[in-house]
Amino acid sequence: MYVVSTFSKALTEIDRAHNIREFSTALVKHERQLRKAERTIFLQKAAAEFYLRFVSSFEENIRAGESWGYATTCNAVSREAGGLMGIQACERMAARVSQLDNARIKQIGIRALSLFASSFARRSSVTECRNGTIRIAEFCRDHSGAFQELHSQNLTMLVSGFSNWPEDAACREATIAIAGEVIRRAARLSELTQQGMTRLVNGFSQWPEEEDLRKATVAIAGELVRRAARLSSFTQKELAKLVNGFSKRPEEAASRQATVAIAVEVLRRADWLTSFTQQDLAILVNGFSKWPEDGHCRQAAVSIAGEIFRRAAQLSDHTRQGLPNLVSAFSKWPEEAACRQAAVALAREVLHCDAARLSSYTQQGLVSLVNGIRKWPEEQAFRQAAVALAREVLYRVAELSHFTQRDLANLVSGFSKWPDEAACRQVAVALAREVLCGAARLSGFSHEGLASLVDGFCKWPEELPSGQVIVAIAGEVLRRANRKERLADFTRQDLASLLNGFGKRPEELASRQAGVAIAGEVLRRVDRDGALSGFTHEELTSLVDGFSMFPGEAECHRALAGTTRELKSHGLQLR
Structure with a gap:
């Protein structure tokens, strides 16, 4: 009888409320007391009352200093339990906020605006809610000094x-302005709740290129590391969102330390991974893959791989992006049997x-899938998947100009693992033509991207477009060799892959000239003792094979002698 009487009393109080202050006070009080079923009915009733009796008087009540009542009510009824009337009330409030001038919106107060922003965000697909939030953002941007009076919860x-x-x-x-306030409070970040930390990191990750957001994220990562012993109280979703945010800053030591701490917590929960959602598992392993060399991240990824494999029958439930992300992530540990098994299932x-x-x-x-499965070319499932993906790329041949340079390089590198498959060869020809059509775009490829293109197209030497691309890339390498830094910023692997490819076209002037440029760079890397330290056996062998294709070039002859001597000094034999 107590619940029933409380429920009746709650409905009566909002019915009899004379103004928004009385209404919001009754709403907030009873919302917390009612059980789920009664709370849903109560909130939907409150949403209807709010919409019909108070929304139209919003501007008038701002002048009367009653904005807080509107903010708390909107925050309550905009939740899912508020139903259709709650959605409509939220949209109407957002539309009104979007039209307010600076003087009126200042009267609302920054605390109330934070509640409105949180409410409108629940309906992010609605134009009115977007416009209302942007209006609040404009005010916050221009009045960032007001952040100092806010509790951390309002900032989040x-x-x-x-x-x-x-x-x-x-x-x-x-x-960015809020991030500045978070940085200012760096010594007081212990005030943040775990939900607050999660919301800030997740929010800041939407703009990974911003310096102040990077600094704020690093500060929060440091705070999380200090709380590592309390990670057991974080929900699975909170852990996933934190890893997702920190993974956007993989170069930061604090991001790595925080992610490793979360990996340790995931390992502690290894026997309960069945309670993690598919999406959370995908986000976690994708984040851990940013630090593949860390033992804890590796072990956590292996545990997750085992769970994904056990859920093989449910893999169709993954989102369009979730499945590619999993394949891409597991490919960072190709030697782990569990990761391979999970990738095969995917x-x-x-x-x-x-x-x-x-x-x-x-x-x-598509690129993530191709880039991931290429780590296990011997697996029949991956070969078949590569063919299916190659056909899909061919269906999209008219859209290849929309792919980034990095995507094109990854596709070529991926499909080149199965050069004998007709579909892979056909898509390689299409990709070669795309690169040639946009030859001016070669300047936008990274050094690694150029090397991947050359290394990939070399698998189809009989195809004219493939050879033409290699020659075009040789010209681009020559252009870069004429810079002040010449080829000093190319990695050893890049140099070896490029030379190996140019050696397949020794009759081409551009290939010979690029070979000479690479020879000069290799000779500049000879130390005082005449050694070429750092090059692997495979890289040295590729260099020897490449330089030998240009016997008439003095520089190549000298580099050939040096690389051959280096191989012999390690007791290694030429292939």
Whole structure:
């Protein structure tokens, strides 16, 4: 009888409320007391009352200093339990906030605005909610001094709201200003709740290129490391979101330390991985893959791989991006049997996809799949998946100009693992033509990207477009060799791969000239003792094979002698 009477009393109080202050007070009080079923009915009733009785008087009540009541009510009814009327009330409030001038929005107060931002973010697909949040972001950007009076919870609400629209300049700039406040409070980050830490890291990750957001994320990562012993209280979703955020800053030691701490916690929960959602597991392993050399990240990834393999029958439930991310992540540990088994199961899921589902993968998803499965070329499932993916890329041949240079290089490198497959050869020809059509884009390829293209196209030497691309890349390498730094920023592997490819076209002037340029760079790396330290056996062998294709070039002859001597000094034999 107590619950029933409480429920009746709650409905009566909101019915009899004379103003928004009385209404919001009753709403907040009873929302916390009611059980789930009664709370849903109560919130939907409150949403209808709010929409019909109070929303239209919002501007008038701002002047009366009653903004807080509107903010707390909107925050309550905009949740899922508020139903359709809660959605409509939230949209109407957002529309009104979006139209406020600076004087009026300042009267609302920054604390109330943080609640509005949090409410509107729940309806991120609605134009009114987007516009309302952007208006709040504009105010916050221009009045960032007000952040000092805010509790950390309000800061997290604002970031959580703004991060739903990362493409908007005002949302980005306001978030940068909040990051500045977080940095200012670096010594007091112990005040952050675990939910607050998660929201900030997740929100800041929407703009990984921003320096202040990087600094704020690093500060929070340091705080999480200090709390490592308390990670057991974090939910699975919170751990996943934190790893996702930290993985956007893989170069930061604090990001790595925080992620390793989370990996240790995931390992502690290894027997309960069945309680993790598919999405959380995918996010975690994708984050751990940013530090593949760390033992804890490796072990956590292996545990997750085992869980993914046990869920093989449910792999169709993964999102379009989730499955490619898993394959890409597991490929960072190709020698781990569990990672290979999970990747095989994922590849078989790709094979089970009909044409309609394959066509639903994004360009990045296709590239991630190809780039991942190439680590196990001997597996039949991966060969079959590669053929299916090659056919899908061929279906999209008219869209190849939309792929980035990195994507094109990864596709060529991936499909080259199965050069005898007709579909892989056909797609390689199409990719070669795309690179040739946009030859000016070669300047946008990284050194590694150029090396991947050459190394890949060499697998089809009989194809004219492949040879033409290699010659074009030789010209690009020559252009870079004429820079002040010459080829000093090319890795040893890049130099070896490029030379090996140019050696397949020794009759071409550009190939010979590029070979000479690489020879000069290799000779510059000879130390005082005449040794070429750092080059692997495979790299040295590729250099020897490459230089030997240009016997008439003095520089290549000298480099050939040096690399041959280095091989022999290690007691290694030429192939």
